[in-house]
Amino acid sequence: MNRSAHPVVRIDRLSKIYRPKRTLGSSHSSHPVIALNQVSLDIERGEIFGLVGGSGSGKTTLGRLLVKLEKSDGGKIYLSENDTTRIRGQALKAFRAKVQMIFQDPYQSLNPQLTIFDTVSEPLIIHKTSSRSTRIKKVRKVLTTVGFSPAEDYFSRYPHELSGGQRQRVAIARAIVLNPEFIVADEPTSMLDATNSFQIFNILSDLRKKQRVTFLFITHSLAAANFLCDRIGVIYHGNLVEKGPARQIIRHPAHPYTKALLDALPSYCQDPACTFHNTLLESPRDLPGSSHYCPFFTLCREADPYQCASETPNMIHLSATHSAACFKAG
Ligand SMILES: Nc1ncnc2c1ncn2[C@@H]1O[C@H](COP(=O)(O)OP(=O)(O)OP(=O)(O)O)[C@@H](O)[C@H]1O
């Protein structure tokens, strides 16, 4: 892929902290959760960027910040080089037409009281973009794009009359009906079987190829990201720890956490050529006393007991396209 000088999305040191809500009668105070810690990345036009990490690592938080379902606590978000971090009013409405999100659960993301036609045409009405006859044509077109044929047969159905895979395809149709520039797809196949997942992957891939839609594809699976994505970013406890071309990350992982994710892939370890990296400690070590340390220190078999316990690693460039936040990388 040609790396353009102007990425569609640029995130600069984005942070999000969830502070505990005070509740009446609560005797103990819980700690704030640093869901994202100064995450920076660029997503190029027409690429599928995979964000990979374990449960609770901050993937959905990043997606929700990008589509402005939540506010950040620091850092900047740029869409086509325009600072959109704090936009409001008309600018926010225009932004919402260009940026969409597909959620993990197709059973909860569609309004059960709307027909498929109303579900998919609603964004066109909200953004007052077309007459009823044009809306019918557009809904027919996007439903066909996501594999409903003939599309009209599904217009008057309700979400409960569809399978999970069909619902997720309706959610994609709704997301693309305004021709967005950028879509966040948050684990869109995690509730689907292999055949439906494969179909969704193909739809996203086609949208990228034919309509140059740019995607952030969120997943806990390095295998799924490797299958679909051009580049991958690996996130651990709110910290982006490695990013680079998908093939590079899979073949030459640099961060011990990425290596641990690869070790956990059954298909990867069945390959006789695969290296078992064995970077994960069986039982975590204690947190160091200092206020700066590597976020993976407690689980990392390769950690230096002095440096990794007293300094936070920055991203190191291993090549023009590959970087990792580990003192030992490279
Ligand atoms: N609204 C919220 N209020 C408080 N804490 C939250 C909120 N949303 C997320 N968190 C916390 O932020 C952290 C990151 O959550 P997030 O949902 O982004 O993780 P995730 O990587 O998407 O996980 P999963 O793979 O399970 O979906 C978690 O510790 C979570 O408990």
Ligand SMILES: [Mg+2]
């Ligand atoms: Mg999530």
